Amino acid sequence: MRVVLVGGADYPEGMTDIFDVIADGTRRDILQLLLRRSTEGDGGTSVTEIVSELGVSQPTVSKHLRVLREAELVTVREDGQRRFYSIAAGPLEAVDDWLVPFLVDAYGEQAPDVDLPMLPLPDGAAHAAEVVGRAAASAKHAVTSALRRFGS
Known part of the structure; x- marks a missing residue:
């Protein structure tokens, strides 16, 4: 589905939201980390690993992961109490x-x-x-x- 915006701009549905999501530096850092980790295996990366790698607090990482999930830029796999995140390139x-x-x-x-x-x-x-x-x-x-x- 395509959306035509005021002024005649033609964007795929949701694309403007993606620009808003990736405008944040921490979210871009998380995406870069998940991309790097995806080449090492596809088991996903835990929140603890993201916190450790980026040096950002757990609540901050969780908040950004929620935004990335809502934008469908990451997927999550649950294993007991732990969650493992992977990049979704679509x-x-x-x-x-x-x-x-x-x-x-x-x-x-x-x-x-x-x-x-x-x-x-x-x-x-x-x-x-x-x-x-x-x-x-x-x-x-x-x-x-x-x-x-x-x-x-």
């Missing part, structure tokens, strides 16, 4: 999809490579994904530019 993919055209328009073929700390793809698959991604971005940019020139 909502961030909507933001990524929205940002890509800006990068293509700004950089064209010289778009910077983004180094994400995720599980590596096999060499052949990584190269194929990069080639396909750049070709798709280039084709979209060419079509968009052509449509602008012809006034469509």
